[in-house]
Amino acid sequence: MNSEYVTRLKFEQYQKHMNTRFDNVDNSINELKELLNVTNNDLKDRIKNTRLETLEAVDSKxxxxxNKMKHTQTKWFIVTIIAISGLAGRIFGIY
Structure with a gap:
């Protein structure tokens, strides 16, 4: 009947063993939290950089x-002036 009970010494050993296991689990959880924070910050930086690069590319386009529209507008303006002056020359008999 005495063997059915856990002795104080065995209980303390089990307690130490369980405490060690819980400490290991806590350490693992803390390491994972740190890794997630680092990964989260890294992802935020990458997203920010990608967004900035995309905005710069869109701005340059x-x-x-x-600039192309300005050149096209200038060409149309010159052609229109030439056409109007040619039409005015025909009307007033200069040509």
Whole structure:
């Protein structure tokens, strides 16, 4: 009947063993939290950099499009002035 009970010494050994296991689990959880924080910060930085690169690319494309439109507008303005002056020359008999 005495063998059915756990002795104080065995109980303390089990307690130490369980405490060690819980400490290991806590350490693992803390390491995972740190790793997740680092990964989260890294992802935030990557997203921020990617967003900035995308915005810069879009801005440069818009700027080049605006420059092309300026050149096209200038060409149309010159052609229109030449056409109007030619028409005016015909009307007033200069040509």
């Amino acid at each position: 818009i700027e080049s499009s605006i």
